[in-house]
Amino acid sequence: MSRVAAIQMASGPNREANLLEAGRLLSEAARAGAKLAVLPECFDLMPRTDAERAAAAEADGEGRVQDFLAGQARRHGLWLVGGTIPLRSAEPGRAFASCLVYAPDGQRVARYDKIHLFDVALTESGEQYHESATTVPGNGTVVVETDLGCVGLAVCYDLRFPELFHALQRKGAELFVLPSAFTALTGQAHWDVLLRARAIENLSYLVAAAQGGFHVSGRETFGHSQVVDPWGAVLASRVSGAGVVVADVDLTQQRRIRGQFPILEHHRLGIPAETETL
């Protein structure tokens, strides 16, 4: 048994204030016994505009936010999934939405760049999203070996693309992490069912860490951070506002389920080659 934590936040436009809050919540997670903690998408900065966020991008491997993540992992002895942060691309005005993973000694062990970008107009609420205007999509799937099992990385809108999760599972993932900032509108309609479906169809744990609250951009995010088990049960969740959601992951039980209910061996159509490297 190992304890995991999904950190829920309602990040604002002040990066230092967000890091302070993330640090407070990570201490709480560590005190609760978590060995792996997942921060939400954009935990470091939810500014007025996407352009401001891209402009705040760090170079790969150095910068205030990356130092913070390494320091927090080491300080609390956590496997730390650093939500997403903006990392510079070669293009001015566009950054990668990168999910960085740190080992308990503070070493960075993985980088995943969000593949699917949220370019969507929600007619019901009048919200428009054009993430690709300020974000460069990633093009490779990433799993990382940890003390808690093999972790597959996905971010927010990726949740709607089951072939990504299937590809991660085929690469060995036993537990998915999903830093997110779902909209209140789409979250209400789809979040719970999509999370449970990705866990059930891959017989995998899923730790979803969300933004949940109101932001200076005028957005409202859905929250409902949660941990789902391989049978689709929601082990713990939080509706909105900053907080820590903890639950225990039992890989022995998961392996038993995978053995007794062998759907993962029953796939007949294979995975398209392009999900391995786009």
Ligand SMILES: O=C(O)CNC(=O)[C@H](CS)NC(=O)CCC(=O)C(=O)O
């Ligand atoms: O741009 C930012 O500030 C941070 N990024 C996000 O919030 C991203 C892109 S706008 N949000 C999503 O992917 C929501 C997906 C979603 O809500 C759905 O699939 O329904």
